[in-house]
Amino acid sequence: MTTFQPAAIRDALGTAQPVTRFAPSPTGYLHLGHVAHMIYVWGVAQAVGGKVLLRIEDHDRGRCRPEYEQAILEDIDWLGFEPANTVGPKSPYRQSDSDAVYHAALARLREDHQVYRCVCTRKEIAEHSPLGDGGERCYSGHCRNRDQPETTDHGLRVVIDPGEEPFTDAFLGEQMQHPSLQCGDLLLRDRHDQWTYQFAVTVDDMRHGINLIVRGEDLLASTGRQIRLAQMLGRAKPIAFAHHPLIKDVHGDKLSKKQSAPPVRDLRAQGQTPEEVLGQAAFQVGLLGEQRPIAPDESAHLVAG
16 A cells, blocks of 8 residues: 555544654755655645654764755755744754763663663674564674673664564555564664664654654664664654655666765756756656646645545
8 A cells, every 4th residue: 555544644643733854864965865755744744734843864973964964954945845843944953963862862771671782793793693574684682691891892782572563654554563573682872882773763753752754665664663662762652654655766776875866956056946856756756647847835735645
């Protein structure tokens, strides 16, 4: 099922106002895949009476660049999307400003759950950890009971107990995931002292009041483990999910920066209007039967069909 079902969001959230987020990483320039994602994020939010917050996910200090963030803010503004936490995208939330928040969340996990040091490299994990459900490496727990010494090159993991995590997706329907069989014990902080994506976004979504996650279907496998981690951190409020289709190339692969997808800024330089760029993205992701210019406020109509 890929048809949008707003009832799934209302059933999950009840009378609470839906709050979602657009959360790009400043590791490159926005391209049409990001534009399609924006159409879905704002479209779903508009369709269910929600709002969109802007967050810059710059936890990867080695790849993020200030010039990319500035370009992202300019592109969002140029395309006509307006986050609810700003008057124009001028004051986004940033993960790089949140180190103390993550340390506090880590301390909470340590109070009630087993957090342990892990010294495994990617090569070692490939050697001792099998492929889990979905084809990713499921960490074997190699360091769980080894009491690794506190060195400068260890990561931190939290034990993920067996158990199911069911949820209803507004695009994909009923889902059931088993985090302990998919990924095993979650890495919270890596061997380079950087917070991981799974941990940072879970903490951020809780503190920003995000109760609706709208993202590409390539991130579907992250959902069960983030639900479990949020529960471990004390999340009591319900959350809804909507994993949307992606723009793909002729080989069926997701459009990405690695494929040299043309940046929005290049399309701007070529003279394309925001409406033309939005229409191109909507067409390529399958929201339009033919390519035509569209305005940002058409997003809800396109997503809802």
